[in-house]
Amino acid sequence: MMIFKVTAVLSAPLYVFTILLGAGFxxxxxxxxxxxxxxxxxxxxxxxxxxxxxxxxxxxxxxxxxxxxxxxxxxxxxxxxxxxxxxxxxxxxxxxxxxxxxxxxxxxxxxxxxxxxxxxxxxxxxxxxxxxxxxxxxxxxxxxxxxxxxxEAKARIESPSNKEVHVRQRSQVKLTCVVDLGVGQHAAAVFWYLDGQALDWLGQTGPGKGVQVTEQRDNHLISTLIIERADMYHAGKFTCAPSYARPDTVTLHVIDGESRAELQTNSGVVHSSSMFWNLTATLVSVAIWTLIFHHPATQRGAFSSAASPWPSLLSSPSSSHSAPKPLPTSSFSPLWRS
The missing domain is CATH 2.60.40.10 (Immunoglobulins)
Structure with missing residues (x-):
């Protein structure tokens, strides 16, 4: 590239400019x-x-x-x-x-x-x-x-606040990405990615199989990704990446056989049932111990530490067997008094 040096002198007050003439301006x-x-x-x-x-x-x-x-x-x-x-x-x-x-x-x-x-x-x-x-x-x-x-422009995918989308297998999925166009930016483009791989907009090959993308342009660029029949391979992180704006990402979960609401309901039933049986077992245990420690024979020390309390509870007070020696008070104390 040839460079020419030109010096221009303007009227008073004196200004001198050195201009390099080359390619471009x-x-x-x-x-x-x-x-x-x-x-x-x-x-x-x-x-x-x-x-x-x-x-x-x-x-x-x-x-x-x-x-x-x-x-x-x-x-x-x-x-x-x-x-x-x-x-x-x-x-x-x-x-x-x-x-x-x-x-x-x-x-x-x-x-x-x-x-x-x-x-x-x-x-x-x-x-x-x-x-x-x-x-x-x-x-x-x-x-x-x-x-x-x-x-700084930002893309925004319309989704729940936690950026998690749950759909049933073989159901339709629609992800809408909105981007501010700004003044005179009608040539802006939006690209979609699934787990970092670019989607085929024609929906023929790769991770974009079965995917269609439509666009609307006004004051905003609205790009809508549609999956007619969601399959398990559609699950993953979908990213909307405009040519000049910060991208946005949502995670798509494809559930086989049950919707997210059904899973939550079943999980709630199992959790409630487990709590019910735990509470029931606790109440039964308390009732048994209360019955044992409040029985008159127990109060009179009618059984020893070596024998089971059940024969003493079932035997009649007029039994001919001699009563065992009462246990020391310090060796036996109800649980609720400790």
């Missing part, structure tokens, strides 16, 4: 606050008619990665020149249709006989947000500020 290296014009090139008619701005909307919002277009409408500009300046560092980005920055994302656009001067910023980044000045090199100079806002 000429690039001027340097930081300058103002661009002066050649007074001799301004006609008497231009001096009588002072330029002014059309105060259109001066706020522009784009999503991260999209292309921003900042517009400036100048009336009665004559032979004067329009420059775009980044206010944060006073860097002259463009002058006329020439680019004065090494960042190739910036460029100026102007149609002949048009009053609109546009600064284009491709692949916007968060650091691009801020104030930009459209400046006319009149005497005195006039400027118009445009504010750029850069936001």
């Amino acid at each position: 000429p690039t001027c290296l340097g930081v300058y606050e103002h661009i002066k014009h050649d007074i001799a090139s301004v006609t008497n008619e231009d001096q009588e008619r002072f330029p002014y701005f059309d105060m259109d909307g001066n706020n522009q919002t784009v999503f991260l990665g999209q292309t921003a277009h900042l517009h400036c409408t100048v009336q009665d500009i004559g032979q004067r020149r329009v420059s775009w300046i980044r206010k944060s560092d006073l860097h002259v980005l463009t002058s006329g249709v020439l680019t004065f920055t090494g960042d190739q994302r910036f460029s100026a656009h102007h149609q002949r006989d048009s009053d609109v001067w546009t600064l284009q910023i491709k692949f916007t980044q968060m650091r691009d947000a801020g104030e930009y000045q459209c400046q006319v090199n009149s005497e005195p100079k006039i400027s118009y500020s445009v504010f750029l806002h850069v936001e």
Whole structure:
């Protein structure tokens, strides 16, 4: 690539620019606050008619990665020149249709006989947000500020808050992904993935077998994934990934034979039944021990530690057998008194 060095000298106060001419737009290296014009090139008619701005909307919002277009409408500009300046560092980005920055994302656009001067910023980044000045090199100079806002777009799959979707096998599945388009972003695209593998939109092969995708475009891009008959191989993590927005993911569970509600109901019945029998066993045990310790024979110490209490409970008080010696009080105590 051949490079030519051109030096341009403008009227007082003196400004010197070094321009490298190569492929693409000429690039001027340097930081300058103002661009002066050649007074001799301004006609008497231009001096009588002072330029002014059309105060259109001066706020522009784009999503991260999209292309921003900042517009400036100048009336009665004559032979004067329009420059775009980044206010944060006073860097002259463009002058006329020439680019004065090494960042190739910036460029100026102007149609002949048009009053609109546009600064284009491709692949916007968060650091691009801020104030930009459209400046006319009149005497005195006039400027118009445009504010750029850069936001991060996010995809949103309509699903429960826990991002878990449960369906019965062979039932229909519909996943809807909504993405904000922003201004002039009708070429945006959405891609679907199952466990990290791209889905075949025609629904013929791979993990996309039996899957269809439809789209609607308005202020939002709505992409709907439809599975007519869900099978076990459709289970997994479905991801909606727009070309310029943060993706969203849901997990699809395909249940064989029972729906999620039925599984929850059966689980609840089993759990309740288990609690019932545990409570019943506990009450029966308490009743038996209460019967034993409150029996009169027990209160009189009618059985020994070596014999089972049941014969003593069943025997009559008038039995001819001699009563065993009562146990010491300290060796036997009801559980509820301990």
